[in-house]
Amino acid sequence: MMWFNLAKAQSFMPTQGTEIAKQVDNLYGFLLITSFIACALVIGGMIYFVWKYRRKTPNDKTAYISHNTFLEFVWSFIPLVIFLGVFAWGWYIYHDMRTMPKNALEINVVGKQWAWEMEYKNGYKTVNELVVPINTDVKLILSSLDVLHSFFVPSFRMKQDAVPGQYTAVWFRADKLGDFHIFCTEYCGTSHSGMIGKLKVVNKEDFDRYLEQGQEERNLPLAKRGEKLFAVKACASCHSVDSPAVKVGPTLFQKFGTEEVLDDNSKVTIDENYLRDSMLNPNKHIVKGFPKGVMPTFQGQLNENELSALVEYIKELK
């Protein structure tokens, strides 16, 4: 089996974080070797023939061989058998990938331009960070707020589109501690390549503690909760909060109570209602120099408490 392990070692696949990843890599190793042999036969045969039968004189006699039924049958039949074999092997693994385990730990994952939002059963929400316990079946229920996204964890050989208007699901059972990349692999616009998250596999005790801490955070003071929400909703990817630097949208640093010039050159004072409008109806007031239609509305996604928390947080940005 040394050649087989060699093929796998040269396959450049990322760390294997699950049992399924190992199975996928075995199949891939087999395919690599078969493909290499097939290419060696075809390309090697080609090179051998063109060299051996290279033109020597302009009037070389050539053989007249129009076909050979037996040979043609053999080289149709052998590929067919190999193709059906790898199909069946693939089917076997795919069946495991797509059969959801019972009693799995369920976590909701929502894709949106351009972040992943994770929500645990106890209501704790995080953004671009998914923490899961080791050796536990985890089922992710995926959905999308806007366009198609795709949830890809290379180390788990796991990928599933998040489709707006329906739920899709994947499951995994991580057997290795550590941090793994989450990529978005379905093109989703401006910051598609920035939609990167982290999947942390931790011990079961650490996981319980993580969830408890999350619970406690929900009882924080208003501005603190606003700060947390600001991170969860990924507001910071467009609005800076600790300096006047402009990201995609206007900065919120030391803005409360000051005057802002809008794109129709009118002026408005930034107060509680202005901030509320900007979150629920972002195209109503556009700050001069910024394009319309970039910020999505948060109507229906923020309740009254959350709106107040965010306003309170922005108020205190000094």
Place this chain on the structure above:
Amino acid sequence: MATKSAHHGDNYINFEKGLWSWLTTVDHKRIGLMYMATVMFFFLIGGIMALLLRLELFAPNAAANVGNVLKNGDVYNQVLTYHGAIMVFMVIVPGIPAILGNFFLPLHIGAKDVAFPKINLASWYCFMAGAALAIATFFFKKIDTGWTFYTPYSIRTGTATVLMVLGAFVMGMSSVLTGLNFIVTVHKLRAPGMTMHRMPLFVWALYSTAILQLLATPVLAITLLLLAAEKLFGVGIFDPALGGDPVLFQHFFWFYSHPAVYIMIIPAMGVVSELITTFSKKVIFGYTAIAYSSLGIAAVSFFVWGHHMFVSGQSATAGIIFSFLTMLVGVPTAIKMFNWVATLYKGSVSFDSPMLFALGFLFLFAIGGVTGIMLAVLPIDVHFHDTYFVVAHFHYVMVGGTLMALMGGFYYWFPKMFGKMFNESIARLSFVFIFIGFNVTFFPQFILGAMGMPRRYFDYIPAYENLNKISTIGSWLILTGFLMGLWVIVQGLRNGPKAPLNPWGSKTLEWQTASPPPHDNFAVEPIVTAGPYEYR
């Protein structure tokens, strides 16, 4: 036209003079050349876009030095979309059928022209009108959907989706008209004695392609119109916010676009069949198998579209069925490969530049083929889907396959088309640069894909840097190769020595007439008494 020929030139180029005579010509050879000029222009634009993309990916943005050429993600996404859309709809789909097919299909079967010469001209105007609409988006809001126009992004983006899909729609019309023309021409205009089984394999390939063009393209047309209707009038078909289903769009889109990849590759296989037999001076091995495997591929290609959608949310059962059917396409494709290699056996193989491209095709297509099988295996595709592995795979088949064959076919038929020879040494050198550059550019992308780098990424994590650098350097080698090819063409056209009737010693009919051919193709209608590859 016969009455005119008395006081006109002796070949199709000097038969009539002036720009107007070209714009109103119904001569299939002239229309082929018009396609050639326009497709080459679009290839230049699409190529520049590709070079920009590679330049941007030279380094991750955090380490931006040489890399940072495109301003931001939006600009990158637009360049990526134009590269894809131009190369697919304006270069590879029309490439071989519209240029070489138009020019040589009638010559191959001993006909004076295609069945409907005026429709042939109309198809060129359709192509130009569609291309104009597509290019017009550049001056409005541009477009950033990717060439696949996936919903609901394409509906929600602020860019000019409608204009672009209308352009693709009109270009699709051109494709349908060409397909229709070719089918009727093959059935009705064969010279006496030219039975179906005496047709050159290039004709069989064009015939299979024409069937696909005729049957699949209307589905794309309908899909794109629905998309435009949704975007313009808010009819809810694909956007879930309007009660539509975004996955439905993918089914519709790939129902066309999967057969379309065979529209792109089957003609290339036809060209390669011609080249291999001519330059090994030997009858093709397994004529019938190659001819019917083209039809076989065309037929099965209608039932494999779901293999683009294994992780889209379609049912697991659908995934299994599509994986199975995709394996079946592999068989006729493998048969062709074996037949070409077997043709070389006991031949008299020369290494003229067209043959180098044909051998390059076999090399690259073998790699493109085995990686295609990998992608058809369900759990492997789950990992590779939408990563650089897929990018590498389709560039191996579409660029390594189709463009290699187009270049090879172009050098092969250049003496016949223009009556002049070209500089053989530079032509061979152009092959060396394109072939090596191609592998340097795209082979590292297989590894990047295995490592997990997603496609359509403006920026990437540092682990992917080295391979991206190699890939970018490869793109400059390809550029060098194509610039040499351009020089060969221009130099050949201006100063090439006069070409003989049949410089390569081919047996097919087009080599029996003058170089360049007269307006009516043949001075006397040929009578066919044997197959196309009688090298005895």
